[in-house]
Amino acid sequence: MKHSVVPLCVDLDGTLVRGDCLFAALFWLLKHKPLRLPGLFFVLLKRGRAAFKREVALAAEGFDASMLPVVREVSQWCAARATEGRELWLVSGSDVLWVNHIIAKFPFFAKVIASDGVQNVSGEGKRRVLVQLCGERGYDYVGNAAVDLTVWRSAREGVVANAKDWLAERARNVCRVREVVGVRPKRLLSFWRSLRPGQWVKNLLLIAPLITSHRWGELDLIVAAAWGVVVFCVVASGVYLVNDAWDRDIDLQDALKRQRPVAAGELGQWTAFFSGMGLMGLSIVGGIICGVGFAIMVGFYTVMALLYSFFFKNLVGLDLAVLMGFYLLRIYAGGVATGIEISPWLASFAAAIFLFLGSLKRAMKGGALWEVVPRFILKALAFGSGAAAVGTLALYPLSSQAEELYSSNSMLWVFPLVIGVWCVWIWHRCMDAADKMEAAEPVAVVLRDPWSWAALMCCLGVMLWAI
Numbered sequence: 001m002k003h004s005v006v007p008l009c010v011d012l013d014g015t016l017v018r019g020d021c022l023f024a025a026l027f028w029l030l031k032h033k034p035l036r037l038p039g040l041f042f043v044l045l046k047r048g049r050a051a052f053k054r055e056v057a058l059a060a061e062g063f064d065a066s067m068l069p070v071v072r073e074v075s076q077w078c079a080a081r082a083t084e085g086r087e088l089w090l091v092s093g094s095d096v097l098w099v100n101h102i103i104a105k106f107p108f109f110a111k112v113i114a115s116d117g118v119q120n121v122s123g124e125g126k127r128r129v130l131v132q133l134c135g136e137r138g139y140d141y142v143g144n145a146a147v148d149l150t151v152w153r154s155a156r157e158g159v160v161a162n163a164k165d166w167l168a169e170r171a172r173n174v175c176r177v178r179e180v181v182g183v184r185p186k187r188l189l190s191f192w193r194s195l196r197p198g199q200w201v202k203n204l205l206l207i208a209p210l211i212t213s214h215r216w217g218e219l220d221l222i223v224a225a226a227w228g229v230v231v232f233c234v235v236a237s238g239v240y241l242v243n244d245a246w247d248r249d250i251d252l253q254d255a256l257k258r259q260r261p262v263a264a265g266e267l268g269q270w271t272a273f274f275s276g277m278g279l280m281g282l283s284i285v286g287g288i289i290c291g292v293g294f295a296i297m298v299g300f301y302t303v304m305a306l307l308y309s310f311f312f313k314n315l316v317g318l319d320l321a322v323l324m325g326f327y328l329l330r331i332y333a334g335g336v337a338t339g340i341e342i343s344p345w346l347a348s349f350a351a352a353i354f355l356f357l358g359s360l361k362r363a364m365k366g367g368a369l370w371e372v373v374p375r376f377i378l379k380a381l382a383f384g385s386g387a388a389a390v391g392t393l394a395l396y397p398l399s400s401q402a403e404e405l406y407s408s409n410s411m412l413w414v415f416p417l418v419i420g421v422w423c424v425w426i427w428h429r430c431m432d433a434a435d436k437m438e439a440a441e442p443v444a445v446v447l448r449d450p451w452s453w454a455a456l457m458c459c460l461g462v463m464l465w466a467i
Contacts, residue, residue: 005087006156007111008140009130010078012092012099015144015161016106017068018185018265021094025056027269028063031246053095054117065098067252069265070105073182074142074161082108089113091130091141093122123147127154140178149174185266194244194261194272195237201447203232205327206334208350213340214405214467221338228290228337232330235283235298239305241276245269246309290337297333301326320358327354345396352389356382356423360430360442386423390416411466415459422455 013020029036036059044052057063082088089111092099096114103112113129115121121129127150130139141151142159146167152158153174160168162182171177206228210216244251244262248269251257261267280302287295304322313319331350335342359382363375393416396402397409406412429449430442446452 006139007087007089007134008078008081008142009089009091009113009155010074010109010142011144011148011161012090012094012102012114015071015142015182016074016078016090017070017102019068019268021065021068021092021098021102022053022056023268023270024065024068025060025063025098027245027273028060028249029056032062033059048120049122050115050118050120053093053115053120054097057095057097063098064249065094065101066105067249068102069252069263071162071182075106077181078106078142079108087111089139091121091126093120093126123150127151130154142181144182144184146170185261187267190261190266191271191275194241194267196240197233197237198447199236199240199443200233202327202443203229203236203330205330205350206232206337208331208346209335209340209342210338211463212343212346215338215340221340224290224337224339225334227286228294228334231283231286231290231294231298232301232333234279234286235302235305238276238279238283239302239309241272241279242306243276243309245273245276293336294333297329297336301329301333304329320355320362323358323361324351324354343401345392345399345401349389349392349396352385352392353419355385356389357442357446359385360427364430364433364441382427386420386427390420390423393419406466408466411462414462418455418458418462422452425449425451 010016013022026037029040040052040055040059043055078088088109090099090103090106090109090113092112092114094114096112096116099112099114103109113121113133119125119129130141130151131154133139136154137156139155140157140159141148141155142161143151144161144163144167149170152171155175157178158171158175159178160171160180162184163180164184168177168180207225210221210225215221241262244260247257248263251260251263257263262269262272284295284299284302287298305326308319308322308326312322328347328350331346332342334340359378363378363382394413396415397412402409402412426442426446426449430445433445
């Protein structure tokens with residue numbers, strides 16, 4: 001029986017929501033039930049796509065499809081059409097079990113058609129269903145991908161959503177395109193943002209041994225340290241990509257982290273995950289250039305970073321120690337790359353200052369895990385570690401190493417004064433940024449703060465003056 005009114009049929013995955021229910025559910029299974037995946041792919045080969053989607057939906061019972069980010073422009077456009085009196089149908093290739101979770105977000109749909117375990121409502125299958133219900137040219141269709149060209153071929157009018165210009169042109173070749181709505185995310189820009197280049201400044205810690213040992217005039221060491229920085233930038237970005245993919249569902253519940261490309265649906269979870277793994281593998285290969293020892297350091301950092309993403313950050317206290325260890329590892333990696341022995345004074349100061357920053361990070365926004373820890377304890381830990389950093393610098397001018405490296409030890413007393421004032425300032429800036437939800441971690445605050453850069457320049461100036 002043909003429908004008497006021309007309905008406006010709207011796709012779901014990639015059109016109304018960012019991402020794909022099936023791929024998101026598969027990633028949920030990778031994270032929570034990885035051993036179920038091989039058997040599910042056997043279902044795909046034996047029983048087809050519709051059965052595969054249904055089995056995935058049943059296996060990933062904890063996956064909440066309603067968390068997929070809504071494309072606001074398309075949703076508002078559809079709501080406006082419903083207000084004008086159009087009858088809207090949600091026609092999705094995703095399994096109906098997922099669609100039933102999402103439909104509450106879109107009350108303007110009068111009918112839902114989706115894959116049901118037997119019929120795969122995607123591509124040609126979707127076209128057949130709509131032609132059977134409405135006849136040729138008996139429906140209008142809103143889609144976003146090349147697979148929708150088949151559906152547009154039998155549509156009266158087409159609407160292209162969140163797509164590149166080439167898809168709109170191809171759609172015009174098969175039907176009358178009424179309009180183009182929504183903006184497709186710029187994938188390369190989203191990928192670049194997910195690399196978090198602003199965090200690469202942390203990897204400059206690899207040159208700390210070069211600076212504190214006053215061997216910055218040796219070209220071979222400069223090249224080794226610079227290459228080490230590049231390698232750690234690559235591995236760190238790989239870790240960020242994997243972490244963003246792994247924690248997407250958690251990030252969606254955070255006001256700041258939900259803006260990250262993976263959480264916002266601008267970059268796919270699987271794309272981020274495999275890209276991150278690839279970058280981490282590439283970094284180990286690149287590390288071999290600096291020697292086997294440095295490659296081992298990179299590999300160790302990679303393993304620890306993955307363990308942190310998957311396990312350690314869920315353990316109160318241990319996650320803080322691991323975060324501090326990541327910073328120290330960079331310094332020791334710089335020592336391995338250049339062949340410079342790490343001074344116990346540098347290691348002690350670095351451990352204290354990184355514990356200071358880590359404690360501030362948890363005091364700013366520790367998440368549900370740290371809710372059991374009173375905030376004043378984290379503040380006290382930050383205060384104590386900051387004081388330890390200042391105390392280390394205050395004792396350093398009395399050491400034999402300071403006598404060997406500097407001709408004017410008295411100038412070094414400026415260090416504890418500057419760092420002490422800086423710690424107090426950053427403390428207040430971090431607490432203020434957390435209250436205003438401007439940043440979630442101290443590193444972001446430090447990098448944006450001009451006084452932090454002024455303090456760094458002051459310390460470098462004193463170092464050069466005292467030599």
